[in-house]
């Protein structure tokens with residue numbers, strides 16, 4: 097299954113303009129591009145010359161933005177044993193949830209539930225796994241839609257960032273550590289998209305894995321709804337400083353790696 101990139105070049109431009117609170121006319125004024133041209137770009141009409149002109153004002157990497165405009169980059173497909181991605185529909189988008197398990201103890205942990213946890217329940221059953229915990233990246237509805245059912249059917253405990261409390265879920269703070277057999281999970285506070293978003297760094301599989309929720313996407317970010325500045329800072333300081341081989345598991349779009357995002361994510365190329 098190839099999941100398309102979550103954001104097009106104009107989504108990236110829109111997120112940067114909203115984050116920096118810059119209007120079409122301000123972009124026009126500061127770059128010498130006609131306001132109508134800026135509007136066209138924002139609405140999805142790609143123009144490389146204009147994109148390269150506005151990139152510096154929006155603190156975006158011009159080459160990465162052009163790659164997004166030309167649709168010339170997609171992350172190399174990630175396949176990792178003992179890691180499964182579930183891509184479930186929610187309104188007109190799709191949302192990802194993940195299952196990670198330990199080969200010997202058969203203990204598994206879930207990250208978010210997506211809109212429908214049926215696929216996850218089926219895999220737990222077919223592989224003879226016992227779900228020990230459900231870690232939530234944040235509490236936006238699409239990510240936790242099937243939480244009650246997953247808890248009920250498995251008896252697993254739920255965990256959520258303490259800044260986004262949820263009835264019946266245990267609070268997680270920056271630095272919280274969990275161990276399930278050979279799996280070691282560390283929580284990092286990566287807020288900005290949501291008030292208390294958590295990234296879970298999992299060690300114990302053949303590569304390190306970061307389940308990031310909507311903090312960062314392949315080629316984009318989830319949007320700094322709460323704080324654009326903090327969203328960028330947390331991504332830069334806590335996620336993009338992980339080992340280059342770390343697999344990034346985002347809440348939307350395909351899996352990617354730290355190394356690929358350093359080269360292809362317009363929000364960060366040139367600023368690391």
Ligand SMILES: [Fe+2]
Pocket residue numbers: 234236289290310318
């Ligand atoms: Fe979200």
